Amino acid sequence: MSLPQPTPLQIQQARLNAELTHRKAAEIAGLSDAQAWSKYENPDSGKTIPVWRWEWFLVQTGQHPTMHLAEGPGPLAHKLNIAP
Numbered sequence: 001m002s003l004p005q006p007t008p009l010q011i012q013q014a015r016l017n018a019e020l021t022h023r024k025a026a027e028i029a030g031l032s033d034a035q036a037w038s039k040y041e042n043p044d045s046g047k048t049i050p051v052w053r054w055e056w057f058l059v060q061t062g063q064h065p066t067m068h069l070a071e072g073p074g075p076l077a078h079k080l081n082i083a084p
Contacts, residue, residue, distance in 0.1 A: 002051050003058075003065070011049060012041040018061040029057045 006014075015025045015037070022034035022041075030053065031037055039047040058064035
């Protein structure tokens with residue numbers, strides 16, 4: 001289940017909640033520069049964040065309402081032959 005498209009204000013509030021700069025928020029979201037993140041926060045830019053990127057940002061910053069990161073191997077990690 002995906003979250004709804006966030007508003008620019010919600011995006012800004014999530015960044016501020018996490019005490020992040022635009023640059024750090026962009027890095028966490030997998031963006032190449034801070035200006036890209038800034039456009040998501042600007043209602044006049046016409047740029048909307050893809051919901052998958054929004055959800056990933058929320059997970060990474062501990063703000064997702066239903067998902068979180070947990071330490072240790074995932075339930076299917078044993079199927080990959082990768083040592084930590």
